Amino acid sequence: MELPDPDSVSRREFAKAAVALGGVAGLSACLDASDADGGGNADAADGGPLDGVPAGDPGEAPDRQHAWDDALDRDDAGNVVPPTHHVLRYVDVDRGDAPRADARERIEAAFTDLERAFERSAAGLLFTVGYSPAYFDRLPGTLPESVDLPAPRPLTGLEDPSIDEADALVHLAADEPAAVLAADEALFGGATAANGVPVTDASGLFDPVDRRTGFIGAGLPREHRDADGIPDDAPVPEGAKLFMGFANGFAESQATEGRVTIEGGPFAGGTTQQVSTLRTQLDAWWSQESHEQRVAKLFSPTHADEGRVGEYGERLGSDPGVADLPEDAVAYAHEEGVVGHAQKAARAREDGKPRLLRRDFPTTDGDHTGIHFLTLQESIGDFVAVRDAMTGADIADGTAVGSRINNGILQYVFVRSRGNFLVPPRGLRALPDPDPRSEP
Structure with missing residues (x-):
């Protein structure tokens, strides 16, 4: 390079x-x-x-490694x-x-x-x-039931990711x-x-x-349109944090650090982390879709019709406004002909609260646009549930024969690799055993 x-x-x-x-x-x-x-x-x-x-x-560091929010603006x-x-x-x-x-x-x-x-x-x-999981599998003993850390795997029939087993x-x-x-x-x-x-x-x-x-930062995707996967003249707004032209990290769509923390067992105070490396192909996104169509696919048709988003998301403040959308996504998709990515993901909320804390960021690794989709959650099962909702297979299955539903942003995003990890509490971050209670 x-x-x-x-x-x-x-x-x-x-x-x-x-x-x-x-x-x-x-x-x-x-x-x-x-x-x-x-x-x-x-x-x-x-x-x-x-x-x-x-x-x-070091004396001021909290026990939770993932407790970053209080240290950030x-x-x-x-x-x-x-x-x-x-x-x-x-x-x-x-x-x-x-x-x-x-x-x-x-x-x-x-x-x-x-x-x-x-x-x-x-x-x-x-x-x-x-x-x-590969690290723990090499060691004697097993992880406690309080830790949900399965080996990573493809989560849809359209995926064929390499598996990160470092x-x-x-x-x-x-x-x-x-x-x-x-x-x-x-x-x-x-x-x-x-x-x-x-x-x-x-x-x-x-x-x-x-x-x-x-x-990640406003203006950075616009500055890096020379990478493959996006037109050089794509009108990415200056305020956008993503190559798709919008902001992210809205507070009301993020789980709290407490929600993603493991509560019991020897790894209490830790969390699980998954990282999916995604490649984006955005030529059609920018050359064939209007701004309203991009809003509809990323958020929802309601957002597009009501002008909720603005140029890149500045009208949303801290809330992407997906909690008040119709719950029946299949019926909504039939009516509108499109269902939004954020709208689908919101269906996986638990008691109305998000289950994932996203700390993802754009990349041009390999000189191609992409996202390192890093999430924290109490269990990998939480991620799988949200990923299933994002995929919207039930929406496609519930679509009448002959009709065509624009299913969010699936056609623009491709999973290249995926890994699952346990982020222990700070006191166990150096070569933990599967069950620290069994250590001599």
Whole structure:
């Protein structure tokens, strides 16, 4: 991958490219661009302090790894503003001949050092580490009944995803691209420090399998229309966070962190995480659909008819307004000829409340538009239920022969891979056993 000329693109676009490149080269390029703006990061590539990135205090970290919301800002409507830059590191655990307790101690020390190096915020660094069913299957014992963590699988007859079976997934996120890259290098590269703080070397215990990246923020999809999967001249609004031209992350469509937290058993305080890597093909979306048709397919025909959404979602505030739509989606689809994606997903709510906390973000990995669809939920069964509702197979089955229903956005989104992970509470994040109660 080649970086663009920093003088020919916006700083945000260059930063996104540097994060995607990764490694020392990506970090150095990011720091060089910052220095050109008067940043003063001369020693940061060698683990020195990053200009303007605050250090942290591990003693202030909560027990729930996934409890990010209190560390993030909110917009004027009350929606959580996610970090801009994201790195997903899929790794296998290689303990070699090291005793398990020693390996666990080193890994925990490395994570604690990161918490010391970076404030737990978007201005610093947020991260989680989760473990796959494949990891637990290699160990003696079984997960407790309080943890629902099946192996990932295709969820519709139209899917044929590759299955992510790496032992662990580390999710790094920050507003400052150099912070993500410095943390990435400290954990998985050759750096011995990050943001001026020495980081324990645990690299011999992690065998990187894959590295995926992404970004989220108003205007970023518009800046990256040069990727395959979207027309170069697609009229993506400046305020849109998604390549489809709309905002996301509405507070009223998100489960709370409490709702997605495992309540009982040895992993109480943890959560489950699933990540589906989706590829989007949006040529027809932008060349053949009107704005009203895009609104109808993504939200609902009612949203389109009543002008609820606005240019990219600014009229919705914190509530996408799907709870007040007709409950019978099949009858609705027959009447309108189309059923919206958000409208279908809302059918899976429990007692009127969302079951998933989405922390997904767009990507141009492979120079193609896509989404890393990352969700947190108490059980993987919650995700499967919502995914079934999104698919809307019952709507298609209930359609009269000869009629044609536009079933949301299914024709534009394709699942390339899927993985399931347990994100333990912070005290168990380093090489947990399937049932920590059985540890000597």
